[in-house]
Amino acid sequence: MRSVTVLGATGSIGESAFDLLMRSGGPDAYRTVALTGAANVARLAEMARALRAEIAVTAIPGKLAELRDALAGSGIEAAAGRDAIAAAAARPADWTLSAIIGAAGLPPGLEVLRRGGTLALANKESLVAAGRLVMSEAQRNGARILPVDSEHSAIFQSLNGEDLDCVESVTITASGGAFRDWPIERLSRATVAEASCHPNWSMGQRITIDSASMFNKALEVIETHEFFGLDDRQIKVLVHPQSIVHAFVSHADGGSIAHMGAPDMRHAIGYALNWPKRAALPVPALDLARIGNLTFAAPDEKRWPALRLAREVIRAGGAAGAVLNAAKEQALDDFIAGHIGFTDMAAAVERALEMCAREEGFGTSPKGLDDVLAWDEMGRRNAACSAGAA
Ligand code: NAD
Numbered sequence: 001m002r003s004v005t006v007l008g009a010t011g012s013i014g015e016s017a018f019d020l021l022m023r024s025g026g027p028d029a030y031r032t033v034a035l036t037g038a039a040n041v042a043r044l045a046e047m048a049r050a051l052r053a054e055i056a057v058t059a060i061p062g063k064l065a066e067l068r069d070a071l072a073g074s075g076i077e078a079a080a081g082r083d084a085i086a087a088a089a090a091r092p093a094d095w096t097l098s099a100i101i102g103a104a105g106l107p108p109g110l111e112v113l114r115r116g117g118t119l120a121l122a123n124k125e126s127l128v129a130a131g132r133l134v135m136s137e138a139q140r141n142g143a144r145i146l147p148v149d150s151e152h153s154a155i156f157q158s159l160n161g162e163d164l165d166c167v168e169s170v171t172i173t174a175s176g177g178a179f180r181d182w183p184i185e186r187l188s189r190a191t192v193a194e195a196s197c198h199p200n201w202s203m204g205q206r207i208t209i210d211s212a213s214m215f216n217k218a219l220e221v222i223e224t225h226e227f228f229g230l231d232d233r234q235i236k237v238l239v240h241p242q243s244i245v246h247a248f249v250s251h252a253d254g255g256s257i258a259h260m261g262a263p264d265m266r267h268a269i270g271y272a273l274n275w276p277k278r279a280a281l282p283v284p285a286l287d288l289a290r291i292g293n294l295t296f297a298a299p300d301e302k303r304w305p306a307l308r309l310a311r312e313v314i315r316a317g318g319a320a321g322a323v324l325n326a327a328k329e330q331a332l333d334d335f336i337a338g339h340i341g342f343t344d345m346a347a348a349v350e351r352a353l354e355m356c357a358r359e360e361g362f363g364t365s366p367k368g369l370d371d372v373l374a375w376d377e378m379g380r381r382n383a384a385c386s387a388g389a390a
C-alpha cells in the first residue's frame with residue numbers, strides 16, 4: 001500500500017487531493033502518514049479520521065487542545081506548531097503533497113527532499129523564494145519533485161520524451177483574472193471582494209487575488225525558470241481567457257506541443273499522484289466544440305507590472321526571488337487588511353526590491369533556510385505599508 005502525506009490538507013488544493021484519495025479507496029488504498037492544516041482543526045480532524053492518518057498537525061499552537069478533542073478516541077496523534085509540521089513532513093511517506101500557502105511551505109518541503117522523498121509541489125512560493133536550494137536538495141538526496149501547479153504540470157507533460165536542450169521556449173497561459181477587461185484607471189479602486197472572484201478557477205483567496213494582480217503568473221514565470229532551468233527570454237506568458245491550454249513547449253523545428261484540459265486542479269494533482277502512470281480522474285472531458293473559440297493575447301505590462309518584476313528578478317538572480325515573494329506576501333496582507341489599494345501591491349513589491357538591492361544587493365542564491373528567512377524578513381519589512389511613509 002502506498003503511503004501519503006498532505007501538507008496543507010484543509011486548503012483548496014488539499015481538499016482536491018483529499019477528494020481524489022477518498023474516491024480511489026481512501027484508507028483501503030492509501031496509508032496516510034500525516035495531514036496538516038492551520039485554523040480549521042475541525043475539518044483537519046474530520047479528514048484525518050476519514051483517511052485514518054497517523055498524525056494530524058495544526059500550524060497554530062493555540063489550536064492543539066481543540067485538535068486533540070476533535071480526534072479523541074481515534075488513536076490519531078495530534079501536534080501543533082511549525083516544528084511539528086516539519087517533523088511530520090520528515091516522516092517517511094512514498095508521496096507527499098505540499099499544498100501549504102506561502103513561504104511557510106518551504107521548511108517542510110525541504111524535509112521531504114532531505115529524506116529523498118517524492119514531493120508533489122503545489123507550493124510555488126518555495127521555488128520562487130529558494131529555487132536553487134530546493135532543486136539542489138532534491139538532487140543531492142535523490143528526491144523527486146513533481147510539479148502540481150497546472151501550467152508546470154502541463155510543461156512537464158508536454159516535455160515527456162523531449163530533450164530540454166532542444167526547447168526554444170515555453171509559454172504559460174493566464175486567464176487574466178478578475179480585472180482582465182477593466183479599464184486600467186479603475187484598478188486602483190478595486191476592492192478585496194472584487195479581486196477575490198476568479199472567472200475560471202476555484203482556488204484559495206490569496207492565489208485568486210494574485211491572479212487578478214498577475215502576481216500569480218509572475219511567481220509562475222520564476223517557478224518555470226527555477227524548475228526547468230530556462231532563462232527569462234525562453235519563458236513567455238499569454239493571456240488566454242478560456243483557461244483550456246495551460247502551457248505549450250515550442251521547439252527549434254517550429255513545432256509546439258500544448259497541454260489542454262478543463263480548469264480543474266484535480267487533473268494536475270491526480271497526474272502527480274499517479275505518475276508515471278495515468279489513472280481515470282473525475283475531471284470533465286474536454287469538449288472543444290462546445291467551447292468553440294480559444295483566444296490568446298499578449299499581456300499588457302502596464303496593467304500587470306508584476307510580470308516585468310518577475311523578469312527583473314530572474315535577471316538579478318541571487319536572493320531576489322526570496323525578496324519578491326516575501327514582499328508580495330506582505331503587500332497582499334496589507335491589501336486584504338484594507339491598508340493599501342490594489343495597485344499599491346505592485347508598487348510596494350517594486351519598492352522592496354529597490355530598497356533591498358540598494359541596501360545589500362541580492363548576493364548569491366540563499367544556501368540554507370536561515371539565509372532565505374533573513375531575505376524574506378527584509379522583503380517583508382521593506383514592503384510593509386509603513387515603509388512607504390518612512
Ligand atoms: P489555501 O489558502 O486554500 O490553503 C492553504 C493551506 O495551507 C491550508 O491547509 C492552511 O491551513 C495551510 N496553511 C496556511 N498557513 C499556514 C502556515 N503558516 N503554516 C502551515 N500551514 C499553513 O491555499 P491553496 O489555494 O490551496 O494554495 C496552496 C498552494 O498551492 C499555494 O502555494 C498556491 O500557490 C498553490 N496553488 C494553488 C492552486 C489552487 O487552485 N488553489 C493552483 C496552483 C497552485
Ligand code: MG
Binds near residue numbers: 150151220
Ligand atoms: Mg498555476
